[in-house]
Amino acid sequence: MGRGVRVIAVINRKGGCGKSTLVRGLASAAVARGEKVTVFDTDSSQSIYGWMRVARQLGNWDDAVDVMHTYDPAEITARLDAIYAEVPHDHLILIDTFGGASEALDDVVMQSHLIVAPIRPGRGDYTETMETLIWHERLKGRVADPDDVPEYRIVVNGITPEPSATERQALEHIFETMPVIEEPVLERKAYKQVDGEGLLGVIRNKTRMSIVQRHLTNALEEMSVVLDLLDDAIIERMEAV
Numbered sequence: 473m474g475r476g477v478r479v480i481a482v483i484n485r486k487g488g489c490g491k492s493t494l495v496r497g498l499a500s501a502a503v504a505r506g507e508k509v510t511v512f513d514t515d516s517s518q519s520i521y522g523w524m525r526v527a528r529q530l531g532n533w534d535d536a537v538d539v540m541h542t543y544d545p546a547e548i549t550a551r552l553d554a555i556y557a558e559v560p561h562d563h564l565i566l567i568d569t570f571g572g573a574s575e576a577l578d579d580v581v582m583q584s585h586l587i588v589a590p591i592r593p594g595r596g597d598y599t600e601t602m603e604t605l606i607w608h609e610r611l612k613g614r615v616a617d618p619d620d621v622p623e624y625r626i627v628v629n630g631i632t633p634e635p636s637a638t639e640r641q642a643l644e645h646i647f648e649t650m651p652v653i654e655e656p657v658l659e660r661k662a663y664k665q666v667d668g669e670g671l672l673g674v675i676r677n678k679t680r681m682s683i684v685q686r687h688l689t690n691a692l693e694e695m696s697v698v699l700d701l702l703d704d705a706i707i708e709r710m711e712a713v
């Protein structure tokens with residue numbers, strides 16, 4: 473069944489929690505399924521735009537993925553309108569933001585179907601992620617209709633194979649107090665490789681070494697499950713409205 477056009481904004485005030493990593497992973501998962509992907513990179517460091525340029529040079533890109541670097545909500549709106557005007561198709565739209573972002577993002581958020589925040593447990597991410605959740609709650613008070621504010625989901629990021637007692641405790645606390653999706657994202661070398669080289673599926677298909685290929689496949693499958701869960705959250709919300 474078609475998924476249509478979905479807009480996901482990746483937002484967390486906490487720097488370095490894995491926002492751009494998640495955007496790269498979700499873009500990879502969607503394009504590997506044959507979807508079109510558009511990424512709006514609103515970060516001055518151009519983390520996604522720069523990634524695309526390197527990936528293109530290395531031949532690790534797919535033209536079904538489009539990246540636009542912009543700070544202008546009106547520019548985002550115009551591009552979204554153009555996408556909505558196309559014949560119906562599956563299209564994942566991701567908005568990458570910088571750490572510390574807040575009210576400046578109101579306009580961008582109101583054009584999304586879902587807000588997603590990665591969080592790394594046991595690293596002091598909790599407080600700032602909670603602040604981001606509070607910002608989201610307050611946004612409902614700033615708009616005409618609070619029901620128009622998209623829902624928020626938390627993605628746990630950077631889980632190690634043998635978490636320490638502190639990490640486990642932090643994880644439990646996150647699951648008890650935040651709207652977390654079930655699938656955690658593991659700490660993986662594959663995500664660093666994606667960062668430096670390009671789209672996950674494209675790199676995987678070019679890799680000869682079977683062990684590296686397996687690691688990349690596992691990461692791609694992980695991101696595919698995360699994408700499914702985020703899509704489920706969007707569909708649930710649409711059906712409820």
Ligand SMILES: Nc1ncnc2c1ncn2[C@@H]1O[C@H](COP(=O)(O)OP(=O)(O)OP(=O)(O)O)[C@@H](O)[C@H]1O
Nearest residue numbers: 487488489490491492493570571630658659660663
């Ligand atoms: N699951 C992961 N496995 C391995 N490395 C990761 C993972 N998540 C993030 N990283 C690494 O951690 C660093 C910070 O991640 P990233 O750039 O995605 O964070 P960010 O939230 O986008 O930061 P900023 O707020 O500065 O934009 C990067 O070097 C990235 O490769």
Ligand SMILES: [Mg+2]
Nearest residue numbers: 491492519569
């Ligand atoms: Mg980033």
